[in-house]
Amino acid sequence: MRIGRRKERRDGRAAIVERESRERERERVMGEEEDPQKLKRIAAAAYDYENDPRWAEYWSNILIPPHMASRSDVVDHFKRKFYQRYIDPDLVVEAMSSSSSSQPARPSASSSSTPNDQARPCNSGSTTRTSGTSTTPAPNPTSLRWDRQTVQFSVNAWVFVVAVLAIFPFVPRNLSNRAYRLSFMGTACSSLYSLYSQHGKPRAWNLQAVQVWFQSVIATKDFMYFIYCLTFVTSQLCLKFALIPILCRALEHVAKFLRRNFNRSSLYRKYLEEACVWVESNTTTLSILSSQAEIGLGFLLIISLISWQRNIIQTFMYWQLLKLMYQAPVTAGYHQSAWAKIGRTVYPLVHRYAPFLNTPISVVQRWWLR
Known part of the structure; x- marks a missing residue:
């Protein structure tokens, strides 16, 4: 009888521990699913930037050194900032990590960093404060x-x-x-x-x-x-x-x-x-x-x-x-849209009143799209 009761107590405690672990795991999974920022980051990563003409204009105005412009983590960071500015202002964009901002750069390249990226000057300043062995202060990229x-x-x-x-x-x-x-x-x-x-x-x-x-x-x-x-x-x-x-x-x-x-x-x-x-x-x-x-x-x-x-x-x-x-x-996005409006206005008039212009227009179009 005593052996049976001990076995029942052990089984009961094991069941309680297993139930608590399952509840904790379920709470953790639900917390991740309900995290709005995680969902926003997933949406930002899945956004089609290449077909948005605003992204090409935004990226062309970012002043960063060429060796950083080719890094995927830097591009992803600015894509999230673009998504925050034009798509979802509630998205929280964290500053780039110190590994992204502490890469060596030429003086001319370091001076062309964008003002949106606040991680680089902060890290540069902290490096200057902690390197007490150097007697010559480093140039301030800011x-x-x-x-x-x-x-x-x-x-x-x-x-x-x-x-x-x-x-x-x-x-x-x-x-x-x-x-x-x-x-x-x-x-x-x-x-x-x-x-x-x-x-x-x-x-x-x-x-x-x-x-x-x-x-x-x-x-x-x-x-x-x-x-x-x-x-x-x-x-x-x-x-x-x-x-x-x-x-x-x-x-x-x-x-x-x-x-x-x-x-x-x-x-x-x-x-x-x-x-x-x-x-x-x-x-x-x-x-x-x-x-x-x-x-x-x-x-x-x-x-x-x-x-x-x-x-x-x-x-x-x-x-x-x-x-x-x-x-x-x-x-391209702005000019193609403007030319499409011109075409929708001009083509019906040409076909109706001046069909002899169809051949010259087609020749010009072939040169234009070549």
Whole structure:
């Protein structure tokens, strides 16, 4: 009898322990399933970034060294930040780990890091404090990065003011024309500076190295703006309509810098906060406006061929630039959408009133899509 009772007690205790372990395991599994941040991270990882034109534009504006841009953990970090900004603001994005931010980098590369990534300057500072054996202080990457961002802000703010002066109707003509050309020159300098910050210079000054470097920058937005500015700054034709993309680009850069660096200023909060918030929340609208203005300029250049200010080479080069904008991922979404709207409007009219234009249009389309 005693042996049977002991066996029953042991079996009862074992059953209680097993039941408690099962309850703990079930609570743990339920807690993981109910964790909203885990579900948001899974959704962010599964999002189709490649087919979203905003991702290509966002990634092209991230200033990080080339050796870090090729790392999958860095790309995943910025994908989560993109998802937090445009898709789900409730997603919590943790700072990159110290292993991601403590990689050795050249001084020129370390200065081109993005202001969104706050892990690198913090880790750099902690490394400087803990390395007491070194007598020479390490260079501060934050100050270098601030200098480059400030230079870009200064140039784009100057371009915005000069471009507004160029399109203002009551400005004298000589001053307006000079401001018109200075706007393109300032944007060209800003684009070149951004290209150098992100891609550096060719490894060697021979044909093969220059070709490799050129292929890495040809599809970037800064390179397209540089060619865009060269097209108009060297032309005798003065089209104030061409300043619309320049104004949109300068406005976007200025608003982004002010919001990130002066959000605690009372002057900014009183006069500039609403405008900067509107610009940052309507970057897609500004990009659509820029693409439509760029396409409209192409047709204006064709019309100008019948005037005494015609420039066949400029018109041909600009349409090559439009073709690049149609195909490059960073601008393809906006330009393809604008051309699709034009096609839906023009094709029915051509088929109805001018069917003889079908053959020339098909020839132009083959060249355009080649």
